[in-house]
Amino acid sequence: MESFKLNKKTWSITAAYDLVLILISYILLFLWSLWMTSFLSKINLDVSALTEETIRDVASLKSFYYGTIISLFVLAIFLFFIWCFFKGILWSVILNKHFDLKYYSRFILLNLTCIPLFIILFFIFLLITQIINYLIFLTPALMQNNLIAVLITSLIFFIVFMPIIVYMMILPSLVYYYFTKKNDMVFSFSKMFDIAVRKIHLFYVPCLLITFVFVLISIITIPLRVLPESIIFLVFLLIFIFYIAWARMYIISFTESFSKNHHKI
Numbered sequence: 001m002e003s004f005k006l007n008k009k010t011w012s013i014t015a016a017y018d019l020v021l022i023l024i025s026y027i028l029l030f031l032w033s034l035w036m037t038s039f040l041s042k043i044n045l046d047v048s049a050l051t052e053e054t055i056r057d058v059a060s061l062k063s064f065y066y067g068t069i070i071s072l073f074v075l076a077i078f079l080f081f082i083w084c085f086f087k088g089i090l091w092s093v094i095l096n097k098h099f100d101l102k103y104y105s106r107f108i109l110l111n112l113t114c115i116p117l118f119i120i121l122f123f124i125f126l127l128i129t130q131i132i133n134y135l136i137f138l139t140p141a142l143m144q145n146n147l148i149a150v151l152i153t154s155l156i157f158f159i160v161f162m163p164i165i166v167y168m169m170i171l172p173s174l175v176y177y178y179f180t181k182k183n184d185m186v187f188s189f190s191k192m193f194d195i196a197v198r199k200i201h202l203f204y205v206p207c208l209l210i211t212f213v214f215v216l217i218s219i220i221t222i223p224l225r226v227l228p229e230s231i232i233f234l235v236f237l238l239i240f241i242f243y244i245a246w247a248r249m250y251i252i253s254f255t256e257s258f259s260k261n262h263h264k265i
Contacts, residue, residue: 014090015245021086022237025079032075036068084108091180094252103183110179110188114172121168132161158215163207170203170251171196177252195255206254210247217243 088107092099135156174196179188196203217239224235 010093011242011245011249013093014248015241017086017090017093018244019238019241021083022241024082024086028075028078028082032071035071080111081108084111087111087176088180091176094248095177095180097180103180106183106185107179110175110185113185113189114175117172117175121171125165125168128161128164132156158211159208162211162214163204166207166210166247167196167200167203170207173248173251174255177255199258202258206251210250213247214243 084107085104088104089099091097092103097103135153171192174192175188177188178191179185182188221236221239224232227235
């Protein structure tokens with residue numbers, strides 16, 4: 001309940017920054033795809049008609065390969081700095097901190113330092129996905145009743161898989177939160193580990209609640225699917241953005257609450 005008592009203005013502003021970040025990222029990706037399509041059309045080459053051996057011998061494709069690699073690299077850099085900019089402002093607003101060049105530069109370094117964390121989380125995500133897929137595939141084979149099999153697989157997905165995914169998304173958020181609080185990278189990682197890793201058992205119920213709210217929103221918005229696809233996309237995007245903003249505030253209020261109460265493992 002404390003998450004709903006937080007500043008509604010802050011909630012709205014952070015949701016707006018998330019929305020702008022998504023829109024700018026989409027525009028950049030869209031422009032890049034247009035440029036790549038135009039670049040490919042200029043070499044007058046039907047890629048679908050080429051064999052792998054032929055492609056190696058076509059000199060005109062070299063510029064396309066180099067252009068693709070360079071443009072992807074430049075695009076990734078742009079997206080990275082844009083991500084750091086808006087996320088830095090977002091967390092500064094949440095904690096009522098001043099956003100300046102010093103903070104922004106250190107926030108960039110923080111995100112570079114977080115790359116190993118993102119890689120680890122990505123591989124954990126792949127592993128969990130494979131395990132859940134195996135369980136979902138195995139369950140119907142062991143059950144004679146299809147209805148019970150569907151119910152069990154749904155429970156596995158929403159009670160096990162989704163809370164784990166939510167938890168993995170919480171870890172970087174806590175790093176950002178504690179970094180913005182003290183502007184100290186060592187402090188942010190140590191605090192995240194002390195709270196979210198050592199006390200991981202305390203996060204299951206919040207992650208399950210965040211999952212439940214997501215499922216509830218999905219059910220409530222089913223009637224909206226009669227609208228045109230473009231309108232549905234915009235409505236769902238806005239709802240999702242505000243949902244993320246709420247989940248972020250909820251996790252912050254939760255971690256602050258149990259930190260003050262000195263919960264032990």
